[in-house]
Amino acid sequence: MSLLERVAHPDQTKAWYGEIPIQNRYTAGIAGERFFREIKDHGRFWGIRCPHCDLIYVPPRLYCERCFAQLEEWVEVPTTGRVHTFTVVHIDLDGNPLPEPRIVAFIQLDGTDGGLVHDLGEVDPEDVCIGMCVEAVFKDPAERRGSITDIRYFRPVG
Amino acid sequence: MARNRVAIVGAGMTKFVRRAQETAKELAWEAASKALESCEMTLDDIDAVVIGTAPEAFDGVHMKSEYLSDGCGGWGKPVIRGYVGGGTGVFAPIQGWYHVASGLFDTVLVVCEEKMSSCQPHPQGAFLTIFDHTTERPLGPNLLWIFALEMNAYMTRYGLSKRDIALVSVKNKRNAADHPAALLGDPNITVEDVLNSEVLAWPVQRLDVSPVTDGAVAVVMAAEHVARRVTNKPVWVEGVGWCLDTAYWTNRDLSYPTYVEEAARMAYKMAGITEPRKQIHIAEPYDPFDYKELHHLEGLLLFDKGKAPEATALGITQRDGDLPVCPSGGLLGVGNPIAAAGLMKVAELFWQLRGEAGARQVPGQPKRGVAQAWGDLMQVGTVIVLGV
């Protein structure tokens, strides 16, 4: 019935405004705590290996999702990798144009079965290709706080 | 209608803590791996996964069950998520039950998880959405109002005092002192402690209510032919029931939980129970507030309306009484991670009926128990009857 009723004047439609007033606080977790501390304190990446499935997870995790084993074999992994896929973003969350296009990529880290989503920098969008070799560029130690943003971006190697 | 017999064959859980370092996924895995370990099964033995977890707003994650699924053993498997607020803890094993009873799957891993501590400044902010956005929220409500209003309606209807109700908090917190995962166990708590605690929203005082908690629980369910191979003491699902009342809560009679009675009747009918007071040996009703244990015991038809407080005062609901209620320590004693709390009660019945509850063991070799959970806008009743 209501779908067929016409509204003669915009004043007749009424909406009530409100919000959900919360913020979220996410712990890094047992595995995440170590991963991000290594980035913060030493500027290096660690992964974790599942011996049954012969996989190296990055970011590392407490358990293997495939066989459910508790994982304990931490391994240092390279800060270099290949662009597995990428996109060039032109608008922000509200649909307004960005001052400069932003290149976001999934970078598979060398020798691992995982990788990280991050920005690409020091490169023009036209020059990015899938398979490109890139390396992580870290912020200065004093600026790092144990977050994914302690990595400034990945840039082409060489 | 053809239905297979289904049993719970394993159970595991995390500690219930005020704020866990583990991410929600890690909490889920901790409980799930303990459950599998308890019956020596691996992920390969599991055909399907049921996840129970409450509003996205608590963990601040969109599509929480997809996020949790790998920690619940769901990688590459059929996964379903159910959510009926606090009722989820008993609804999830009901879903697990019909996965197997239908014949579609032989084994199901049921995992319930909640990480409320990530919701700042207080999870109540997310709970505010329980009130109608237009006709109620502008009045500046908080979640305690609903329970305080219901508690007052119950107390006024039957002429109960705060003392009558505080006995439940004392019983459960003392029981919980024997639960290895408990957050709030206290072997020395007294009625005076409860009556002297801070008045939050009268008649609700601080020790009448179970606080924000993080935790996860998991159980493994199996069809009869698998259950008998895996364990020599399967705990059978004998009856299930669930019912949802109107969201227009101000139009309801708040002194009685009709939705629990409807769910209980459905479960008792399926279990062939005609005299619940004789045929049920342990009850684990949902107790996020002390008055709710009483309210729900009456809805479960285990005591006459208004009579549960008297039974409590007489010691009937103590662990060594005629009808032990919340031998686990309940939510008041163990903690209240919304979706996981009800499954904690189901796990308790599992351990009690197998004689594995340690210091909490109810004497006399109980054979049948009922667990009940409740949630949403005081709307849903979910009931499960287990037996050996």
Next chain:
Amino acid sequence: MKERVYDTVYLSEKDFETGRVLYETWVPNARYAWDAGIAIGRYLAELKAGRLVGVHCPSCGRILVPPRMFCQDCFVPTDGFVPLQDTGTVVTFSICNVRWDMVRLEHPLIPAVIAIDGASPGMGILHLLGEVDPQAVRVGMRVRAVWKPPEEREGAITDIRYFKPLE
């Protein structure tokens, strides 16, 4: 059964404050515009005019408030708005000392479920009580709405400031 419980790592607030554990924060920025709808749209318009209304169900004959397009018991459309009085009876109440984030209030709020005269028995709405000593409130007390002056009303449940005892 102890071995069935995982040794979960618990933290204190201090662990966050001192940076002993790493964490991220996020503000979801969830804002909403909820359509008032047919039934509540009219309810709000009537509140602006200083009146409470309910609806009638042609099947069970009940007068329902807050108004709704269909009776949820009979599952048929309701067939008309019915003016109600602005007096009622307290069905249950609470005396609340804390805000939703558990900060203590300076003055307690008295939320109540009030069965409105003119609606079917038991038809309550949530509102606040005012101009009354919290200790004097009783279930069964008769109350009357205290309205904001017409120029301050905006078509909201808060056009009624609170309900006070009928004397």
